[in-house]
Amino acid sequence: MINDNLIAVSILDSLNMLAGGLFLLTAFGIVATRQAKGTLTLFITQSLLLAVSAFLLGLRHSSLHLYGVALVNVVAKAILIPWVLRKTVHEEVYTRREIDQVLNIPSSLLISLALVIIAYFLTIPLQQAIAVEFRGPNIPIGFAVLFLGAYTLAVRREAVPLLIGLLAMENGAFFAGISLARTLPLLVELAIATDGLIIVFITGVLIRAVHQHIGTTEVGAMARLKERTTDEALEETGQ
Numbered sequence: 001m002i003n004d005n006l007i008a009v010s011i012l013d014s015l016n017m018l019a020g021g022l023f024l025l026t027a028f029g030i031v032a033t034r035q036a037k038g039t040l041t042l043f044i045t046q047s048l049l050l051a052v053s054a055f056l057l058g059l060r061h062s063s064l065h066l067y068g069v070a071l072v073n074v075v076a077k078a079i080l081i082p083w084v085l086r087k088t089v090h091e092e093v094y095t096r097r098e099i100d101q102v103l104n105i106p107s108s109l110l111i112s113l114a115l116v117i118i119a120y121f122l123t124i125p126l127q128q129a130i131a132v133e134f135r136g137p138n139i140p141i142g143f144a145v146l147f148l149g150a151y152t153l154a155v156r157r158e159a160v161p162l163l164i165g166l167l168a169m170e171n172g173a174f175f176a177g178i179s180l181a182r183t184l185p186l187l188v189e190l191a192i193a194t195d196g197l198i199i200v201f202i203t204g205v206l207i208r209a210v211h212q213h214i215g216t217t218e219v220g221a222m223a224r225l226k227e228r229t230t231d232e233a234l235e236e237t238g239q
Contacts, residue, residue, distance in 0.1 A: 145169075
């Protein structure tokens with residue numbers, strides 16, 4: 001009986017490690033993908049893998065709270081958030097290629113790899129400070145995805161990929177958190193998911209309005225438009 005339990009635990013840990021590896025790969029994909037539609041698809045996949053990890057940890061530790069976290073992530077992040085974005089953001093944003101970014105893809109991937117290594121070494125003291133039962137791949141992988149999401153915010157210039165980067169940061173934080181806070185109340189998760197939906201809805205409406213008025217969602221273009229508007233106002237004042 002004990003051997004059977006050990007085998008089951010080993011299988012669950014291996015499956016969770018596999019889910020974590022794929023979860024990290026989706027973060028690399030978000031950094032490397034040039035199309036807004038592709039980044040959204042990768043975010044959906046990432047959210048599903050987060051739910052899988054929460055479900056596996058729920059089985060591993062018999063935690064009903066983690067089952068709830070898995071369900072909320074599937075409904076909110078894999079279904080509702082993509083639906084809200086598709087309804088509020090103009091279809092042209094998803095169909096055209098998102099080419100403009102600060103660094104090229106090879107350089108971004110090299111920097112992303114360095115960030116993952118940094119995240120691994122930064123989490124070693126944390127892993128050593130917590131109990132053995134809380135240790136696992138979730139903490140270093142979660143921090144790595146958090147860093148990659150922040151890097152996405154730094155290098156992307158289109159509004160939708162910027163939003164996906166922010167949501168990826170949240171996924172990374174949750175991926176690390178579910179291994180530490182296994183008794184997280186479901187109401188807290190629901191509140192966070194609701195706030196995320198509201199933010200996505202408002203951002204989507206703003207992106208659609210900006211696209212209709214100036215024909216682009218590039219952050220740099222909007223900044224240049226603001227500068228031109230300010231200059232024109234100054235010229236009119238001078239006249």
